[in-house]
Amino acid sequence: xxxxxxxxxxxxxxxxxxxxxxxxxxxxxxxxxxxxxxxxxxxxxxxxxxxxxxxxxxxxxxxxxxxxxxxxxxxxxxxxxxxxxxxxxxxxxxxxxxxxxxxxxxxxxxxxxxxxxxxxxxxxxxxxxxxxxxxxxxxxxxxxxxxxxxxxxxxxxxxxxxxxxxxxxxxxxxxxxxxxxxxxxxxxxxxxxxxxxxxxxxxxxxxxxxxxxxxxxxxxxxxxxxxxxxxxxxxxxxxxxxxxxxxxxxxxxxxxxxxxxxxxx
Amino acid sequence: xxxxxxxxxxxxxxxxxxxxxxxxxxxxxxxxxxxxxxxxxxxxxxxxxxxxxxxxxxxxxxxxxxxxxxxxxxxxxxxxxxxxxxxxxxxxxxxxxxxxxxxxxxxxxxxxxxxxxxxxxxxxxxxxxxxxxxxxxxxxxxxxxxxxxxxxxxxxxxxxxxxxxxxxxxxxxxxxxxxxxxxxxxxxxxxxxxxxxxxxxxxxxxxxxxxxxxxxxxxxxxxxxxxxxxxxxxxxxxxxxxxxxxxxxxxxxxxxxxxxxxxxxxxxxxxxxxxxxxxxxxxxxxxxxxxxxxxxxxxxxxxxxxxxxxxxxxxxxxxxxxxxxxxxxx
Numbered sequence: 001x002x003x004x005x006x007x008x009x010x011x012x013x014x015x016x017x018x019x020x021x022x023x024x025x026x027x028x029x030x031x032x033x034x035x036x037x038x039x040x041x042x043x044x045x046x047x048x049x050x051x052x053x054x055x056x057x058x059x060x061x062x063x064x065x066x067x068x069x070x071x072x073x074x075x076x077x078x079x080x081x082x083x084x085x086x087x088x089x090x091x092x093x094x095x096x097x098x099x100x101x102x103x104x105x106x107x108x109x110x111x112x113x114x115x116x117x118x119x120x121x122x123x124x125x126x127x128x129x130x131x132x133x134x135x136x137x138x139x140x141x142x143x144x145x146x147x148x149x150x151x152x153x154x155x156x157x158x159x160x161x162x163x164x165x166x167x168x169x170x171x172x173x174x175x176x177x178x179x180x181x182x183x184x185x186x187x188x189x190x191x192x193x194x195x196x197x198x199x200x201x202x203x204x205x206x207x208x209x210x211x212x213x214x215x216x217x218x219x220x221x222x223x224x225x226x227x228x229x230x231x232x233x234x235x236x237x238x239x240x241x242x243x244x245x246x247x248x249x250x251x252x253x254x255x256x257x258x259x260x261x262x263x264x265x
Numbered sequence: 266x267x268x269x270x271x272x273x274x275x276x277x278x279x280x281x282x283x284x285x286x287x288x289x290x291x292x293x294x295x296x297x298x299x300x301x302x303x304x305x306x307x308x309x310x311x312x313x314x315x316x317x318x319x320x321x322x323x324x325x326x327x328x329x330x331x332x333x334x335x336x337x338x339x340x341x342x343x344x345x346x347x348x349x350x351x352x353x354x355x356x357x358x359x360x361x362x363x364x365x366x367x368x369x370x371x372x373x374x375x376x377x378x379x380x381x382x383x384x385x386x387x388x389x390x391x392x393x394x395x396x397x398x399x400x401x402x403x404x405x406x407x408x409x410x411x412x413x414x415x416x417x418x419x420x421x422x423x424x425x426x427x428x429x430x431x432x433x434x435x436x437x438x439x440x441x442x443x444x445x446x447x448x449x450x451x452x453x454x455x456x457x458x459x460x461x462x463x464x465x466x467x468x469x470x471x472x473x474x475x476x477x478x479x480x481x482x483x484x485x486x487x488x489x490x491x492x493x494x495x496x497x498x499x500x501x502x503x504x505x506x507x508x509x510x511x512x513x514x515x516x517x518x519x520x521x522x523x524x525x526x527x528x529x530x531x532x533x534x535x536x537x538x539x540x541x542x543x544x545x546x547x548x549x550x551x552x553x554x555x556x557x558x559x560x561x562x563x564x565x566x567x568x569x570x571x572x573x574x575x576x577x578x579x580x581x582x583x584x585x586x587x588x589x590x591x592x593x594x595x
Contacts, residue, residue, distance in 0.1 A: 050468075071468070071473075073470075089462075089463075090462035101470060104452060104455070105470075109452075111480075114448060114451035116447065117444075117451075122277070125452075128452075146584070168470065
């Protein structure tokens with residue numbers, strides 16, 4: 001198990017955004033998380049990556065480390081990387097700087113070496129830059145390396161955020177709606193790149209996605225959230241036929257034919 | 266030429282040694298009177314302050330308006346150390362840097378909770394508090410100022426006139442700029458920039474936001490401390506609380522903004538231009554604040570990345586065009 005949560009809870013005032021979620025994720029799995037808006041998917045990500053503090057009684061374990069109370073930067077050093085729903089691109093930095101800043105946890109030299117400006121620093125910086133340029137050409141942004149991130153198109157931004165998250169060579173990559181706002185062609189392209197990256201770096205993936213086709217096609221297993229609770233878990237086929245899921249999404253039970261129609265958007 | 270370039274790339278300090286040698290000949294070749302040496306020293310002091318301010322404001326994005334207070338701490342540490350202990354430049358400079366670093370920590374702590382204009386207000390209060398504390402303390406000779414602070418001497422050679430002191434200020438400036446370059450070009454500079462752009466995302470990428478914020482404040486405070494000490498020992502050897510008011514702060518800000526916030530050359534270009542303009546407009550002293558205020562507003566409106574960004578943009582567009590054959594106009 002690379003990620004494990006027990007009785008994970010988070011409330012904002014009286015609202016229970018996440019309510020006693022037990023979640024287990026084996027290595028090398030692609031897990032999809034689906035659920036209606038406001039069901040707690042993004043909150044779950046924020047809790048795991050340490051951006052929110054979880055309520056008392058919760059327990060989160062990542063790769064053998066207890067990260068319940070760890071700050072986000074410490075969790076990142078254990079090898080957990082994530083993207084954000086609203087991208088959070090470094091707008092005023094160049095594309096290559098964006099990606100290189102994702103490399104932070106792997107920077108090999110110490111601060112004082114950098115102050116003195118020793119030769120080995122510049123050698124290592126060049127090596128980092130080369131590696132990151134390779135990553136950029138892998139996702140197809142090498143030509144734009146020196147431009148500001150704010151000058152990229154929507155689709156390119158999604159790719160850049162992905163590259164930035166990969167730069168730290170994470171063990172677990174959490175993608176928050178990676179394909180939101182993309183055209184169907186671009187979605188296919190993005191998913192292809194994500195799958196290639198998974199193979200290349202041996203990642204474990206968690207993907208939040210509203211495009212059900214993507215989830216059903218690529219994920220090994222799916223977890224469904226509703227009102228802060230885990231209402232179903234299993235293979236895509238199992239989840240598809242789960243009554244609780246259908247109710248959460250469509251409001252009432254339907255027979256098979258109707259449901260298939262509605263899901264095959 | 267290629268070989269020379271690669272040597273510079275591996276050992277950047279060689280470029281700084283060359284700059285040192287060139288600058289060392291400037292007084293005897295270019296300058297016609299002592300006043301120009303004095304002006305050059307002022308430029309160098311301002312470069313050091315602006316380079317430091319660029320770290321915390323331009324790179325780390327923490328809006329501090331109390332930097333002049335740190336500059337004052339540097340000056341008055343040097344001044345009081347001379348006044349009560351009779352220490353000379355070589356002792357007061359490092360002590361001033363260390364003391365100012367501690368004040369930098371104090372100035373940086375509010376940045377954990379405040380940002381943007383609120384942080385500006387807090388640091389403005391900090392800077393003014395330091396000035397008022399000095400102005401009203403007998404220990405610091407209050408409004409009389411500290412006078413006759415001695416100029417440094419090295420191996421029997423006394424740098425006692427502006428054209429001699431030029432070499433001291435120039436050396437400190439070159440060292441400071443070298444440090445700022447190597448810090449900002451390394452991963453540390455990148456971490457600062459990511460905090461400026463998005464602290465939450467920076468934290469998720471493994472950057473310890475609080476640590477780097479404080480680090481930025483400490484580094485810039487050390488620059489301000491060094492500049493303050495150099496300023497205190499400058500030939501008339503006189504410091505007065507009136508030299509550390511909000512007006513000076515506005516000039517420092519104008520330097521960084523005009524040169525280019527977050528541009529590695531930003532503070533340096535800005536310090537040179539603004540100090541010269543400041544000197545030329547001395548007869549119009551009534552309108553100086555107006556001029557610098559307008560400079561800040563107009564630069565932000567029409568050249569948000571300052572002179573440095575403007576020049577960069579030009580070359581970048583040329584290169585992009587060459588590479589892809591297309592126009593990129595944004």
